[in-house]
Amino acid sequence: MASLPRSDDSRFGLRRQVRLAGPIALSSGASLGPVDIAYETYGAMNADKSNVILICHALTGDQYVASDHPVTGKPGWWWRLVGQGKPVDPARHFIICSNVIGSCMGSSGPASVDPATGEPHAMRFPVLTIADMVRAQAALLDHLGVERLSAVIGGSMGGMQALTWPTLFPDRVESCVVIASTARHSAQNIAFHEVGRQAIMADPNWRGGDYYADGMVPSAGLAVARMAAHITYLSEEGLTKKFGRRLQDRSEKTFGFDADFQIESYLRYQGISFSNRFDANSYLYITRAMDYYDIAEDHGGSLARAFAATRARFCLVSFDTDWLYPTAESRAIVHALNAGGAQASFVELSSPFGHDAFLLECPELNRVVDGFLRGGRA
The missing domain is CATH 3.40.50.1820 (Alpha/Beta hydrolase fold, catalytic domain)
Structure with missing residues (x-):
């Protein structure tokens, strides 16, 4: 040792x-x-x-x-x-x-x-x-x-x-x-994990998990997995109190698909920051270990x-x-x-x-x- x-x-x-x-x-x-x-x-x-x-x-x-x-x-x-x-x-x-x-x-x-x-x-x-x-x-x-x-x-x-x-x-x-x-x-927890895993594996950069050599990592899929999981860590009361339906840095809706609401911006930030510090394959393995528990x-x-x-x-x-x-x-x-x-x-x-x-x-x-x-x- x-x-x-x-x-x-x-x-x-x-x-x-x-x-x-x-x-x-x-x-x-x-x-x-x-x-x-x-x-x-x-x-x-x-x-x-x-x-x-x-x-x-x-x-x-x-x-x-x-x-x-x-x-x-x-x-x-x-x-x-x-x-x-x-x-x-x-x-x-x-x-x-x-x-x-x-x-x-x-x-x-x-x-x-x-x-x-x-x-x-x-x-x-x-x-x-x-x-x-x-x-x-x-x-x-x-x-x-x-x-x-x-x-x-x-x-x-x-x-x-x-x-x-x-x-x-x-x-x-x-x-x-x-x-x-x-x-x-x-079963509900397994279901949430499966959504996250499928998001990662659907990312074109995942490539069956062999993405380490060129640094082109499945960050988009991992970010979505994190966003979905992060919702389960919060409560409706907490979300309403912190974000409600308040808009993000604007006074009117854009009538598009940008992050109009504060909660959307928050989740996107959580997803991106997480993908900068965590490995997508590790996310697959650890969530599977939890599902088998x-x-x-x-x-x-x-x-x-x-x-x-x-x-x-x-x-x-x-x-x-x-x-x-x-x-x-x-x-x-x-x-x-x-x-x-x-x-x-x-x-x-x-x-x-x-x-x-x-x-x-x-x-x-x-x-x-x-x-x-x-x-x-x-």
């Missing part, structure tokens, strides 16, 4: 990586190795290694949970929750956040080079699951000498990883915080059985305007945990911001997470 040098790739920024020999056995029956993992750490491990917290990121997230992003220059995606004096505090915790395999910020994925060919994997990269992402994280922890996690925390797809941890490694997790997430992907299916159809071996404490948080992973999804998890005798607490928070609420200003979320990590209940 060797650390890799930092990359000067201007598209995806500087990278802190480790190369693990592997191989990692995948859910599909394939294997992956060697495996590159890009990660960030904050704080210091204490003498008995009992203060380690793993943060898991969402679909389009990365390892820069509390660091400035090397491409966009923006603060880390969860700076409101992770940092000095915050619930996840480097003064108290040793915090690890890694880029999931399949992504494009330094971990092995379709954009990374296949050592066997010297060319990017592209669509020859193996199809992954959320469980495969967790197995790769476990391999990273082995490399770092971490046997047990004080807590694993994640929101959205990060919550899927967090919830999967105690099912795969029940003896390595003391507590688990799952925010705005679910135990399986619904169903913890009960992996345990004989019983969600309660999935947690039978763990003694971890659980904290579930949902938001009342989140229609992507509504509160009913979190309640189903809590019922399964209770059926299995696990310690589980749950709270639904009020927010006008829909699914994105877990990333935005929410003092109540900070209080819940801080109290739970200090040994209390939600």
Whole structure:
């Protein structure tokens, strides 16, 4: 196992990586190795290694949970929750956040080079699951000498990883915080992902995924995929309050197909900016991993059985305007945990911001997470 040098790739920024020999056995029956993992750490491990917290990121997230992003220059995606004096505090915790395999910020994925060919994997990269992402994280922890996690925390797809941890490694997790997430992907969520994937694959520049050599990337298709997905992260209340039917930089409609409305301009901006920092093939792979996610299916159809071996404490948080992973999804998890005798607490928070609420200003979320990590209940 060797650390890799930092990359000067201007598209995806500087990278802190480790190369693990592997191989990692995948859910599909394939294997992956060697495996590159890009990660960030904050704080210091204490003498008995009992203060380690793993943060898991969402679909389009990365390892820069509390660091400035090397491409966009923006603060880390969860700076409101992770940092000095915050619930996840480097003064108290040793915090690890890694880029999931399949992504494009330094971990092995379709954009990374296949050592066997010297060319990017592209669509020859193996199809992954959320469980495969967790197995790769476990391999990273082995490399770092971490046997047990004080807590694993994640929101959205990060919550899927967090919830999967105690099912795969029940003896390595003391507590688990799952925010705005679910135990399986619904038909509606799969449908939204399929729209995005088809937009990418319909882009003439996609070319079956082999677009790395000339830099002609399917940015238009990826932008449309992002626009469609971004709508699901918002709420009707939030959209109405922020945009309504207000026009964009004009006093009258154009009676054409330019971005007349502010919401149209906003979505176009989101799509374009996203295509400048993310890889289209990675989007295909990660959304497919989310679609395959169903913890009960992996345990004989019983969600309660999935947690039978763990003694971890659980904290579930949902938001009342989140229609992507509504509160009913979190309640189903809590019922399964209770059926299995696990310690589980749950709270639904009020927010006008829909699914994105877990990333935005929410003092109540900070209080819940801080109290739970200090040994209390939600």
